[in-house]
Amino acid sequence: GVSSIPSKGIRKGQIVDIEEASQIIVESVEAAERMAGYSVEKAFVSIGGGHIESKNSHGVVAVADPSGEITSSDVARVIDAARAISMPEAREILHVLPREYKVDGETLVKDPEGMSGVRLEVETHLITGSTAAIKNIHKCVSEVGVEVQGLVFSGLASSYAVLSDTEKELGVVLVDIGGGTT
Numbered sequence: 001g002v003s004s005i006p007s008k009g010i011r012k013g014q015i016v017d018i019e020e021a022s023q024i025i026v027e028s029v030e031a032a033e034r035m036a037g038y039s040v041e042k043a044f045v046s047i048g049g050g051h052i053e054s055k056n057s058h059g060v061v062a063v064a065d066p067s068g069e070i071t072s073s074d075v076a077r078v079i080d081a082a083r084a085i086s087m088p089e090a091r092e093i094l095h096v097l098p099r100e101y102k103v104d105g106e107t108l109v110k111d112p113e114g115m116s117g118v119r120l121e122v123e124t125h126l127i128t129g130s131t132a133a134i135k136n137i138h139k140c141v142s143e144v145g146v147e148v149q150g151l152v153f154s155g156l157a158s159s160y161a162v163l164s165d166t167e168k169e170l171g172v173v174l175v176d177i178g179g180g181t182t
Contacts (some may be wrong), residue, residue, distance in 0.1 A: 001036025003028045013049025013154075015136040022143040029144055042147045047094065047137055048154035051130035056099075057082040059122045066118040070103065074120055075113055080122040092134055094153055095127040127153050 005028045009020030029040055035082055059082030063074050083096050101109040103117035134151060141148050158176045159168075 001032035001034070003031035003035065005031065006143070012015060013047075013139060014051065014133055018136060018140055018143075021136075025140055025144050029146065040142070040146050042149045044150050044152050045137060045141055045148050045159050046154045047129055047134065047151045049133065051133050052094075052127065053091070053129075054125060054127045055085075057085050057096075057126050059083070059124065061120050063111075063118050063120055068116070070112045070115050070117060070120060072113055075101075075122075078120045078122045083121050083126070085126070087128065090112045090131050091128045092098065092131050093126055094129050094134075094151055095156060097125045097127070097156075099123045099125055116130045127156070129153075 005024055008024050009015060009017035009022075010024075015021045033039055059078045059080070061074065061078045061081050063070055063119050064077075065071075078101075079096055079098060082098075083093060087093070100107065100123045101112045102119075102121040102123075103109050103115050103120050106117075109115070129151070137151065138148050155174075155176045159174050163174055165170060
């Protein structure tokens with residue numbers, strides 16, 4: 001189901017009036033539910049605006065079983081190591097996007113799971129958002145009676161929606177200017 005309602009309570013991607021924003025979300029969700037014939041109980045919510053920032057990070061771990069293979073738990077641990085950065089209290093990590101893995105110094109590894117090695121490294125791209133903006137979005141959506149399953153940075157959501165894996169592999173660039181922030 002689709003719904004298009006004029007925006008109120010939101011300016012440049014930021015909630016400026018919780019009551020107005022909640023009311024508009026209710027109207028939009030109800031209209032989309034009527035069109036679809038389904039009730040929305042849970043949702044992934046898009047987040048954008050000037051408060052979004054990104055930075056690169058690096059993580060390193062020793063492989064749990066150096067005589068065996070790299071497992072999914074090793075990959076999860078190295079991503080957690082990249083996530084462990086010093087960050088202001090008013091910011092939260094939305095996404096940790098692995099860019100490249102290294103196994104024992106071997107670079108450009110796409111998926112290290114199943115490979116043999118003793119040292120696993122990852123280069124990641126972290127996307128962060130303002131804690132206050134994140135809490136405001138959660139509050140507005142929860143007032144509608146919809147459980148927020150997760151937040152997705154709007155530019156990343158756009159790329160998942162319109163780019164194929166092949167296009168990403170070939171280096172296609174998607175420029176999401178953002179209607180609410182332009």
